[in-house]
Each structure stands twice: as structure tokens, then as C-alpha cells.
Amino acid sequence: MNLASSATSAGVAGPNWVLVVAAALVSGLLLAGPALRRRYPVTWWLLLGYPATALRVVRTWRPLMAGCGLAVSRRPALTVVSGLVGNGAPPPQPRLPRRGLIRPTSSGFVLLVRLLPGQVPEDFVKAAPAMAESWQVHAVRATSWRPGVVRVVASAADPLAAPRVPKQRGPGHLLRVTVGALETGATWVLDLRRVPHWLIVGATRSGKSTLINAIVAGLAPQPVALVGIDCKGGMELSLYEPRLSALATNREQAVRLLAALVDLTLNRMTVCREARVRNIWGLPDKERPIPIVVIVDEIAELFLVASRNEKDEAQAAGTALIRLAQLGAALGVFLVVAGQRVGSDLGPGVTALRAQLGGRVCHRVADPGTAEMALGDLNPDALKAAQAITPEQAGTAVLASGDGWERARSHLITESEAEAVAVEYAHLTPVLSELHVEAP
Numbered sequence: 001m002n003l004a005s006s007a008t009s010a011g012v013a014g015p016n017w018v019l020v021v022a023a024a025l026v027s028g029l030l031l032a033g034p035a036l037r038r039r040y041p042v043t044w045w046l047l048l049g050y051p052a053t054a055l056r057v058v059r060t061w062r063p064l065m066a067g068c069g070l071a072v073s074r075r076p077a078l079t080v081v082s083g084l085v086g087n088g089a090p091p092p093q094p095r096l097p098r099r100g101l102i103r104p105t106s107s108g109f110v111l112l113v114r115l116l117p118g119q120v121p122e123d124f125v126k127a128a129p130a131m132a133e134s135w136q137v138h139a140v141r142a143t144s145w146r147p148g149v150v151r152v153v154a155s156a157a158d159p160l161a162a163p164r165v166p167k168q169r170g171p172g173h174l175l176r177v178t179v180g181a182l183e184t185g186a187t188w189v190l191d192l193r194r195v196p197h198w199l200i201v202g203a204t205r206s207g208k209s210t211l212i213n214a215i216v217a218g219l220a221p222q223p224v225a226l227v228g229i230d231c232k233g234g235m236e237l238s239l240y241e242p243r244l245s246a247l248a249t250n251r252e253q254a255v256r257l258l259a260a261l262v263d264l265t266l267n268r269m270t271v272c273r274e275a276r277v278r279n280i281w282g283l284p285d286k287e288r289p290i291p292i293v294v295i296v297d298e299i300a301e302l303f304l305v306a307s308r309n310e311k312d313e314a315q316a317a318g319t320a321l322i323r324l325a326q327l328g329a330a331l332g333v334f335l336v337v338a339g340q341r342v343g344s345d346l347g348p349g350v351t352a353l354r355a356q357l358g359g360r361v362c363h364r365v366a367d368p369g370t371a372e373m374a375l376g377d378l379n380p381d382a383l384k385a386a387q388a389i390t391p392e393q394a395g396t397a398v399l400a401s402g403d404g405w406e407r408a409r410s411h412l413i414t415e416s417e418a419e420a421v422a423v424e425y426a427h428l429t430p431v432l433s434e435l436h437v438e439a440p
Helices: 001-041 040-068 076-085 123-135 206-217 236-241 251-275 308-331 348-357 368-375 378-386 415-424
Strands: 108-115 139-147 149-155 176-182 186-189 197-201 225-230 244-248 292-297 333-339 359-362 398-400 404-410
Touching: 040 108, 139 398, 176 206, 186 359, 186 404, 197 206, 197 292, 197 308, 197 368, 206 292, 206 333, 206 404, 206 415, 225 236, 225 398, 236 244, 236 415, 244 251, 251 292, 251 308, 251 333, 308 333, 308 348, 348 368, 359 368, 359 378, 368 378, 368 398, 378 398
Parallel strands: 197 333, 197 359, 225 244, 225 292, 292 333
Antiparallel strands: 108 149, 139 149, 176 186, 176 404, 359 398, 398 404
16 A cells, blocks of 8 residues: 555656746746847747747637638528527638648748638738738748648747848859848848849948948958949949959940950850850860859949930940840850939830849839839839838848848948958959050
8 A cells, every 4th residue: 555655656766856847948948038048049939939939829810810801601691590500600710721830930930831722822912911910920921832822920029120141251152142141031142143133222322232242251261353334433333343353333334345345245245155155154164264243333423414425325325224234144144233313204224124133122112113113023012112112221222033022221331341352362363454445
């Protein structure tokens, strides 16, 4: 009898000790939570934030779907007459979109949702703000994943408030630069091999120059040629002059430089044709010409005209840029075109050039037309997001391409830091004799 009592006591004591230890661990995590969140935000999120949020998603899924109109009644007719012929029986529960596993990320979570018949991804896009409120997270994005399935991405906090992006060490991958952070918490990588030409717009102090600094600082250690066109007298791009293979500081110089770039591109086309390859990447390493990244700052200065002679120069510059955009990707010439204001009022050449620039970055802009020019032809949701950027969100931008759109923020690289990088890697500046065009 005593043995049985001892065994029973031991059996009860075992689970009690487990509960005590578990309670102590949970209490310790809760007490250390603020410090843990401040110093190790990813660890805090995975240990405390994610489990609580996932439980909140599970608990609120049914009322949230019903409140957003995303639940579908199984038998609408029975809902009306259930009280008459069903002796007061409750109506059947509505069908809910089937939710997949809630998979954590470093700063939020991802889940897939299967749509019910008659639903479209836009239904979940409209419900995203309500999801963020119900789940008590910073933001929710819903996008089409595949036919019949949407991908819901939640961010627990705003990763753009203080993006932590490691500085690039060494040359890295050719024509691939880490420039900031995405709203999802992932790094913002500008890959010119994947998206060869970019349009960057933004008002004064919106973060446009900071992004260009990050691009130059990332490309400077790489075996590429950088070419600058800055028709405001070189006030912006002259900072990087030690690392530039050529720099045009007025429209007359820009026209000659762009014409030389077109000739260089046509020469490379001849080389590829004779080697029977479709682009320079098919050439042997020793025969492959060096990639060239052309940075155009303040594109409006190229297209604004006040006389007949300026009109001819602007047309020549626009035609050359369009040809470079059409031919350059396969022949190792890439464009990064920036401006405070880009609109159709600058002439048809701007609209034609815009169509060739597959990557777009839109910071806060001073006029709606610039945002429309940058994003309107790609995604209306991206346009709305760009127009919502406030002056306090310097550096924040919406980037878009044929693959979709994201909110992002560039890593802060000051002008002095970018200038120092240009000087540090000045010895890597290739000499391109074709681009040294004498004035007529």
C-alpha cells in the first residue's frame, strides 16, 4: 500500500515539476522580452512574437473571413428557412478559404490561402488592412501565388524604419549590388543581369541621391566601367569622377558621349555576330568586353528645350538612349536613369525611353505625373503605395518590375562615403578610348 502511494506521489510530482520548469522558462522569457527584443529582434520574434501571433491568426481566422466577406455560405436557401422548417436549428457554418501552414520569417510570417470558387486575389488585397489590424502586425500583403492560391505575407514591425543591411565586402557577384532592405525584411538587391535598365525618380531629399550613392559604391569594386551623364554641370556625379571612365556635364557633351556609346554597342554586336553568339556572355572570358553602366542624373535636363538647336540635341540624346536601352542588355551596356520629374510633357522620347526601362524605383515625388510615369504602366497598387510615401519617410521607395512590386528603403551611404569608395577603387577604372570624344 505504501509502495503504491509512493508511486502515485512520484507520478504526480513529475508533471508538477515539468509545469514549474515550463512556467519559470516562460516567465523568464516574458521578463527578458523587452531587452531581448531590443538587442536580438529576430530571436525575440521566433521565441515569443511568432507563437503569439500565429495563435491570434488561428483564433481570428473564421470571424475575420466572415467580416471581410470572404466566407461563403454552404446553402443560402437553408439559411433563410432554417428557423421555419428546421425547428430553430442553427444555419450551416459558411465555408472558409483554406489556410495553409503559418511559416515564420525573420520579421513576420507567410501563409498560403486557397481561394473558394468565385473569389479572386483582389478580394484578399482589399482585406489586407483588416488582417493587419486583427493580427496586430505592421502590414499584410496579399499577392497571387498561382491560380487559385494567394500568398499572404505579414510584417510584424516596419523593417524600413532602420534597415540593417550589411555593407558589401569585395566585388561580390558581377553587376549585382545590395542597396537596402525590402519591407519583407529581405535585402534589396539590384541585379542588372536580371533587370538591365532602371528608372529612379524622387523629389529633393526623398532618397534618390542616396540610392545612387549605394549603386555606385556597390559597383565600384567590380570589374565594370561607370559612365556618368549629369547635365547640371556635374554637381552630382562629379563626386565619383575618379571611378568614372567618362563624364558629360552638359547636353552637348552628353549627345557626343551617347553617340559614342551607340557606336561601341554596334561594334560589340559585330563581334558577337562573328563569334556566332547571341550576347557578350557567350564569348570566352578573355574576349568578353567589359560591362558598362551608364548613370544619367536628372533626365529632364536632357529633354527640356528653349531653342531649335536644343530641340535637335534633345532628340538626338533621346534617340541614343532608346537605342542603348533596346540593344544594351545583350551587349553589356546598362542604364540607370534618374530624375526629380519625369513626365510626358518632356516629349515623346521620354515615354518611349520609359517603355524600355523595365525596373522602376519611385521615391516621394512632387507631382502625381512623375509617379504615374514611373509605375502607372506596371501596377496600380504600386502607384498607390508610392503616392502614400510621406516627407518623413526619406529613403523609402516603391520598386517595381515585371515580377511585381515591393516597398523598400536604401541603405544610407553619404556623399562623402561614396566619394571615398570612388577614390579607393579608382585604380579599377577602365580606359575606354572610344568614349573620349573631342569637341567639334
